[in-house]
Each structure stands twice: as C-alpha cells, then as structure tokens.
Amino acid sequence: xxxxxxxxxxxxxxxxxxxxxxxxxxxxxxxxxxxxxxxxxxxxxxxxxxxxxxxxxxxxxxxxxxxxxxxxxxxxxxxxxxxxxxxxxxxxxxxxxxxxxxxxxxxxxxxxxxxxxxxxxxxxxxxxxxxxxxxxxxxxxxxxxxxxxxxxxxxxxxxxxxxxxxxxxxxxxxxxxxxxxxxxxxxxxxxxxxxxxxxxxxxxxxxxxxxxxxxxxxxxxxxxxxxxxxxxxxxxxxxxxxxxxxxxxxxxxxxxxxxxxxxxxxxxxxxxxxxxxxxxxxxxxxxxxxxxxxxxxxxxxxxxxxxxxxxxxxxxxxxxxxxxxxxxxxxxxxxxxxxxx
Ligand code: PAP
Numbered sequence: 001x002x003x004x005x006x007x008x009x010x011x012x013x014x015x016x017x018x019x020x021x022x023x024x025x026x027x028x029x030x031x032x033x034x035x036x037x038x039x040x041x042x043x044x045x046x047x048x049x050x051x052x053x054x055x056x057x058x059x060x061x062x063x064x065x066x067x068x069x070x071x072x073x074x075x076x077x078x079x080x081x082x083x084x085x086x087x088x089x090x091x092x093x094x095x096x097x098x099x100x101x102x103x104x105x106x107x108x109x110x111x112x113x114x115x116x117x118x119x120x121x122x123x124x125x126x127x128x129x130x131x132x133x134x135x136x137x138x139x140x141x142x143x144x145x146x147x148x149x150x151x152x153x154x155x156x157x158x159x160x161x162x163x164x165x166x167x168x169x170x171x172x173x174x175x176x177x178x179x180x181x182x183x184x185x186x187x188x189x190x191x192x193x194x195x196x197x198x199x200x201x202x203x204x205x206x207x208x209x210x211x212x213x214x215x216x217x218x219x220x221x222x223x224x225x226x227x228x229x230x231x232x233x234x235x236x237x238x239x240x241x242x243x244x245x246x247x248x249x250x251x252x253x254x255x256x257x258x259x260x261x262x263x264x265x266x267x268x269x270x271x272x273x274x275x276x277x278x279x280x281x282x283x284x285x286x287x288x289x290x291x292x293x294x295x296x297x298x299x300x301x302x303x304x305x306x307x308x309x310x311x312x313x314x315x316x317x318x319x320x321x322x323x324x325x326x327x328x329x330x331x332x333x334x335x336x337x338x339x340x341x
Contacts, residue, residue: 052214063135076148076150077149077171078151079149168228179208183205290302291305
C-alpha cells in the first residue's frame with residue numbers, strides 16, 4: 001500500500017509507484033500542475049476544485065467524494081495541514097470517550113492515548129480510510145459517534161457531509177506558524193525517506209504565498225470554513241489554535257457543548273477538564289514512548305508530529321519582509337470577512 005497512514009502529507013514517491021485509481025490518473029493528466037515543495041521533479045501538486053493536492057491526497061479525496069456516506073451522528077475534524085490536527089484529534093477523542101476512562105470503576109484502564117498516536121485513533125478519511133487498496137472500507141466497527149479527520153476543503157466535501165446533520169469542528173492556526181510547521185515537517189519527512197529534502201525556506205515560502213501548498217491556498221481553506229461557521233453555527237464550530245492554547249478549559253467546554261456531550265458540573269469543577277487537558281498536552285503526548293519511538297505505516301515517525309507546539313515560533317524563521325508579505329496577503333484575502341488570524 002502506498003499511503004502514509006496517519007499523515008496528512010505525501011510520501012516522496014514516483015507517481016508510477018503510487019496506487020492511484022484510473023479515475024485519478026486520468027484526471028491528473030487534465031489538471032494544472034506545479035512542482036511541489038519536495039525536491040523531486042516528479043512530485044507534483046495538482047489543482048483540483050480550486051485547491052492543490054499531492055497525487056495520493058487527490059486520489060483519497062476522489063474516493064472519499066465517491067464513497068463516503070456521512071451519518072447524522074458523525075463528527076469530522078477539519079484542518080489545513082499543521083494547524084494542530086494531532087492535538088485536537090487527541091482532545092476530541094478523550095472528550096467523547098471520557099466516561100470509559102474516568103469513571104471510578106474504570107480508572108485502572110489504560111487510556112488509549114497513552115499507547116497510540118492520535119492519528120491511529122482518529123483516521124483521516126482521504127489518507128487512511130479511502131485508499132486504492134480498499135475503496136469500499138467497512139466502517140461498521142466504528143462506534144457512534146464516528147470520529148474522522150480530513151483536510152478536504154469545504155467545497156470538495158462529499159455531498160452527504162453537507163446534506164446530513166453531521167458536525168464539523170474546524171481548527172485553524174495563524175499562517176506564519178502554519179507555514180513554519182509545514183516546512184519543518186516536510187523537511188523531516190523527505191530527509192528521512194530520500195535524503196533529498198525540500199525547497200529551501202525561501203522557495204517554499206514563495207509557493208505558500210502563491211497558494212501552492214498542500215490543500216492550499218491556505219486562506220481560501222480557512223475562509224470557506226469560517227463563513228460556513230457563521231452561516232451554520234449548529235453544524236460548523238470554528239476554532240483557533242492560538243485561542244485554544246490561551247484558554248484551554250473554556251474551549252474544551254465549547255467543544256463539549258457543540259458536540260452534544262456537555263461537561264457536568266463536577267467535570268467543570270475541573271477534575272475532568274484538567275485530566276483531559278493534561279493527557280492531551282504537548283508535554284505529555286510528546287514524551288510518551290509511543291510518540292517518541294513509534295511509527296505509522298510505511299515508517300512515518302510519530303515524533304514528526306511533535307516539534308515545539310508553541311505559538312509564535314515564526315519569529316525564528318521569517319524576516320520582516322516575509323511577515324509583511326504574508327500579512328498583506330492575509331489582509332487582501334480575508335480582511336473584509338472580519339476573521340483575524
Ligand atoms: P497534521 O495536520 O499533518 O496532522 P498537525 O498535528 O496539525 O499535523 O501539526 C503538528 C503541529 O502541531 C506541530 O506544530 P509545530 O511544528 O509548530 O511545533 C506540533 O508540535 C503541534 N502539536 C502536536 N501536538 C500538540 C499538542 N498536544 N499541543 C499543541 N500543539 C501540538
């Protein structure tokens with residue numbers, strides 16, 4: 001299988017090595033393409049329905065569009081890559097399953113997050129579930145509510161997601177840190193696998209600004225979901241990484257209310273809330289053995305998903321000129337929407 005289970009990012013493989021459907025291969029031939037961030041002439045990004053994809057993600061997105069049937073009770077966590085997906089996967093998983101592990105009688109049970117990377121517990125639709133290996137996966141073993149993750153832009157979500165009452169939790173992160181985090185992640189990934197590396201920061205930054213990044217343009221991705229959250233607040237909850245970091249308990253409560261599993265008075269009086277936040281914290285998850293030494297499928301290392309986990313690391317990488325350029329684009333693209341990033 002040529003997927004990167006648990007990863008939102010493509011492996012640096014030759015397209016011919018990838019397991020792609022005929023539909024995807026045919027489509028790729030007709031789409032605008034650009035050299036990707038990875039330093040391999042054959043690793044292209046394709047512009048599909050207004051957003052840039054690596055071949056594997058497009059393949060998975062097409063399969064998801066064709067075959068995923070959403071249930072009213074489903075929960076979808078949606079992000080652009082590197083917006084804090086791993087963290088929110090852990091938090092929502094812990095929130096939904098809290099009664100299984102926090103009841104006094106169950107206290108001895110080991111929490112799955114202590115032994116499994118969040119990407120193993122909350123799969124990506126278009127990366128882990130819908131792959132060429134099995135276009136018709138059996139989802140009957142998922143407990144209700146089913147919890148999935150995706151990076152698919154709003155306009156490309158399967159019709160059933162839009163038509164059903166399923167809920168979407170969208171997490172965004174400021175573009176400066178998102179870019180820096182993505183650049184580091186791809187560096188680790190490609191050096192690890194091919195020793196080829198990716199574009200130097202300059203080149204990658206230029207591409208990010210032009211919208212050519214995985215599931216980019218970043219701003220369009222964020223803005224579409226932001227507008228949807230204003231139009232359908234019962235269906236789309238829009239969260240920001242920075243605000244979650246700042247007021248964790250408050251956002252956990254918001255999430256629980258939105259997902260229909262509100263915190264009890266006892267839980268709110270902090271025991272439950274603190275437990276979940278501590279369990280899912282960067283400090284805790286990044287030090288666990290599974291996340292230091294474990295691997296997802298095909299060798300993608302769990303530790304790649306834990307770098308600094310901070311707000312504002314961009315200051316160490318972006319010059320004032322780059323910041324000015326990024327801020328200008330942000331203002332142009334989303335300034336009038338009222339959204340502040
Ligand atoms: P994905 O979209 O490819 O799944 P994602 O989890 O969004 O990746 O990105 C990883 C980022 O989240 C890393 O940010 P950094 O590069 O700026 O450090 C990672 O450190 C951060 N992260 C992972 N786990 C946590 C956590 N528990 N709390 C806060 N940030 C976290």
